[in-house]
Amino acid sequence: MRLLLIEDDAETAAFIDEALRGQAHELQLAVDGRDGLICAVGGGWEVIIVDRMLPALDGLSIVRTLRATGSQVPVLFLTTLDGIDDRVEGLNAGADDYLVKPFAMAELIARIAALGRRRERTSTVTHLRVADLEMDLLDRSVRRAAEPVMLQPREFRLLEHLMRHEGEVLTRTMLLERVWDFHFDPNTNIVESHVSRLRDKLGRHRPELIHTVRGSGYMLRAPDRV
Amino acid sequence: MSDTTAEAVAGRGRARRLIGSSLFRLMLLYAGLFSLSVMVLFVVIGITTDGFMTRQIDATVANEVAEVRADAGGDDPVRLRDVVHGLVQTSPGFYYLLQDRTGHVLAGNMSAIHPTPGQRSLERSHRQYASARDAPLLGDGVILPDGSYLFVGSSAGARREMRLSLLRAFAWSLGIIVMLGLGGGLLMSMLVLRRIEAISRAIRTIMGGNLSQRIPVGGSDDEFDHLSDGLNRMLDRIETLVGSMRQISNDIAHDLRTPLTRLRQRLELAHRDATGALAEQLDAALTYLDGILATFTSLLRISQIEARIREEDFTDVALTPLVQTLIEAYGPTAEAQQQTLTADLRDDLMVRGDSHLLTQLLANLVENALRHTPVGSHVSIGGTRCTGGIVVTVADDGPGIPADQHDFVLGRFARLDASRSTPGSGLGLSLVKAVAGLHGASLELMDNQPGLLCQLLFRKP
Ligand SMILES: Nc1ncnc2c1ncn2[C@@H]1O[C@H](COP(=O)(O)OP(=O)(O)OP(=O)(O)O)[C@@H](O)[C@H]1O
Numbered sequence: 001m002r003l004l005l006i007e008d009d010a011e012t013a014a015f016i017d018e019a020l021r022g023q024a025h026e027l028q029l030a031v032d033g034r035d036g037l038i039c040a041v042g043g044g045w046e047v048i049i050v051d052r053m054l055p056a057l058d059g060l061s062i063v064r065t066l067r068a069t070g071s072q073v074p075v076l077f078l079t080t081l082d083g084i085d086d087r088v089e090g091l092n093a094g095a096d097d098y099l100v101k102p103f104a105m106a107e108l109i110a111r112i113a114a115l116g117r118r119r120e121r122t123s124t125v126t127h128l129r130v131a132d133l134e135m136d137l138l139d140r141s142v143r144r145a146a147e148p149v150m151l152q153p154r155e156f157r158l159l160e161h162l163m164r165h166e167g168e169v170l171t172r173t174m175l176l177e178r179v180w181d182f183h184f185d186p187n188t189n190i191v192e193s194h195v196s197r198l199r200d201k202l203g204r205h206r207p208e209l210i211h212t213v214r215g216s217g218y219m220l221r222a223p224d225r226v
Numbered sequence: 227m228s229d230t231t232a233e234a235v236a237g238r239g240r241a242r243r244l245i246g247s248s249l250f251r252l253m254l255l256y257a258g259l260f261s262l263s264v265m266v267l268f269v270v271i272g273i274t275t276d277g278f279m280t281r282q283i284d285a286t287v288a289n290e291v292a293e294v295r296a297d298a299g300g301d302d303p304v305r306l307r308d309v310v311h312g313l314v315q316t317s318p319g320f321y322y323l324l325q326d327r328t329g330h331v332l333a334g335n336m337s338a339i340h341p342t343p344g345q346r347s348l349e350r351s352h353r354q355y356a357s358a359r360d361a362p363l364l365g366d367g368v369i370l371p372d373g374s375y376l377f378v379g380s381s382a383g384a385r386r387e388m389r390l391s392l393l394r395a396f397a398w399s400l401g402i403i404v405m406l407g408l409g410g411g412l413l414m415s416m417l418v419l420r421r422i423e424a425i426s427r428a429i430r431t432i433m434g435g436n437l438s439q440r441i442p443v444g445g446s447d448d449e450f451d452h453l454s455d456g457l458n459r460m461l462d463r464i465e466t467l468v469g470s471m472r473q474i475s476n477d478i479a480h481d482l483r484t485p486l487t488r489l490r491q492r493l494e495l496a497h498r499d500a501t502g503a504l505a506e507q508l509d510a511a512l513t514y515l516d517g518i519l520a521t522f523t524s525l526l527r528i529s530q531i532e533a534r535i536r537e538e539d540f541t542d543v544a545l546t547p548l549v550q551t552l553i554e555a556y557g558p559t560a561e562a563q564q565q566t567l568t569a570d571l572r573d574d575l576m577v578r579g580d581s582h583l584l585t586q587l588l589a590n591l592v593e594n595a596l597r598h599t600p601v602g603s604h605v606s607i608g609g610t611r612c613t614g615g616i617v618v619t620v621a622d623d624g625p626g627i628p629a630d631q632h633d634f635v636l637g638r639f640a641r642l643d644a645s646r647s648t649p650g651s652g653l654g655l656s657l658v659k660a661v662a663g664l665h666g667a668s669l670e671l672m673d674n675q676p677g678l679l680c681q682l683l684f685r686k687p
């Protein structure tokens with residue numbers, strides 16, 4: 001993926017640069033707001049990562065200007081600003097995701113991947129299928145190997161999310177935000193306990209579909225065919 | 227309620243406010259005091275004039291007695307009788323009496339009286355053609371050398387007239403003073419009340435969260451303008467303080483988060499390259515760091531919520547779906563600990579607020595109820611409407627919190643000894659309290675007998 005990083009802290013930029021290159025991404029760095037905006041408007045990016053507090057021009061203005069030019073490129077704020085209104089402000093400015101520093105690299109990578117693929121997905125699907133697991137979004141039914149699986153509403157949403165993002169890592173925080181709309185860090189293993197139940201319901205004895213990615217999150221993927 | 231009844235009720239309310247206003251009461255008091263002083267004034271004037279008129283009459287009659295005797299050229303009864311006879315015809319303002327020592331009237335236009343010498347007042351009329359309306363007589367008598375008695379009197383009618391007119395004047399002035407006092411009081415209270423209400427209206431919007439709103443200044447440079455001006459300056463100051471408070475937490479957040487970000491990145495890089503025991507150490511270090519960050523975030527968040535008075539981005543939050551999400555989220559956890567988690571909620575409960583913060587508030591309470599109670603306990607969320615507003619409760623049947631610790635556990639980092647071994651930082655209930663405060667809801671911890679019952683009362687706006 002072609003990524004643009006607008007970040008004034010050299011150390012953080014180097015850390016991200018190194019990690020993302022390892023993920024076969026192509027990254028360009030802009031170290032102040034004005035350069036950043038020029039690069040961003042220049043186009044050709046699949047995801048733009050923006051700091052909020054930047055020299056010359058702040059991140060919010062960059063995103064607002066970019067959106068005013070009609071650009072739809074996914075933008076992720078990566079910022080130290082964690083006030084109760086900061087997140088809403090960032091999203092209202094036109095960003096697609098908001099990640100607060102300090103962050104875990106795995107979290108950033110997962111979110112970039114999710115943003116990058118977002119445009120490829122059509123939201124009008126009525127049917128999801130991964131290996132022998134099928135989900136009908138119209139009558140809200142799930143079958144594994146043609147056998148019906150009874151799920152509670154929240155488990156259904158969790159599975160739907162995992163299936164829509166087949167082959168992608170979804171972190172605990174992403175799932176909390178998107179499945180439960182929880183924008184805080186609960187002290188309880190909510191995601192873990194739900195995934196565990198889901199695995200039970202999908203059949204422990206069958207090949208595992210939901211995989212734990214150590215240090216990152218979960219991924220739903222068809223078992224490797226040999 | 228129809229418009230007219232609403233108006234009538236509003237009008238009645240306004241009238242009651244007007245009459246109940248301290249200014250109106252002050253005006254009443256003032257009018258009362260003023261009437262009292264007018265009364266004192268009238269009494270003084272009355273007494274003075276009365277005395278003056280009495281003295282005047284006394285002098286006149288004494289004079290007349292002397293003149294009668296002078297006209298008679300001595301105290302010869304026959305000459306005196308003639309003089310008195312003549313005077314009765316020519317001096318209509320006076321009353322004369324000449325009686326001999328036996329009390330037999332010799333001349334004059336009066337009936338006989340007891341012969342007392344000197345100045346005297348005759349209450350009962352002794353005039354010849356007396357009528358009930360007659361005023362008393364003031365007069366002067368002398369006992370002549372031969373024992374006969376000469377008396378000259380004058381009617382005190384003028385004095386009575388004067389007293390009456392003074393009384394009438396007093397009654398009128400009193401009436402006018404009371405009317406003016408009441409009317410003026412009402413008018414002034416109305417004027418003053420209007421300005422005070424403008425000020426309190428402005429204060430209410432400011433309390434509602436609009437810190438940039440200012441109190442209107444009339445421009446007449448009176449004490450109300452001075453008051454508004456003072457309040458406005460105070461508001462300027464508060465606004466700056468709140469602003470700099472926000473700025474400070476932003477600065478702290480930024481200035482601490484930047485080095486912490488670098489620290490975390492270094493640890494992560496080192497962790498990626500490490501193996502064996504070192505990797506384990508670094509893993510633990512990362513976990514601790516994330517714990518510190520979580521505490522730091524919670525602390526900042528609590529003080530931000532406490533400093534916030536913005537209600538403008540509040541929305542109507544339906545409680546049922548919110549509680550349903552919580553039940554679903556924490557259900558598996560409860561089940562794993564053989565606890566039950568249930569909700570009993572009226573399904574049309576709406577609260578004005580921030581749904582993210584309200585979710586976190588209830589999540590903290592549910593987490594506490596699941597975490598600080600033993601295996602097999604029951605946790606229930608309730609919600610009803612009551613006269614004061616909407617009541618939301620989270621109750622468990624665990625060990626509870628002793629009543630004397632209820633205030634303590636709401637403080638930052640406060641944990642009971644029994645919870646030392648469970649994970650947590652003691653900030654959960656502080657956040658609950660801050661969010662409740664932001665929503666104008668009262669938070670009360672109660673004994674559930676057994677267990678803890680946390681009750682939130684969202685008052686009607
Ligand atoms: N439902 C409950 N039953 C018994 N004790 C409780 C209950 N809720 C809270 N407490 C006591 O009050 C203390 C403070 O609670 P609080 O939620 O503020 O902190 P915490 O739960 O210990 O940590 P965290 O910050 O993770 O929430 C707890 O440590 C516990 O001792």
Ligand SMILES: [Mg+2]
Nearest residue numbers: 594650654655
């Ligand atoms: Mg707690």
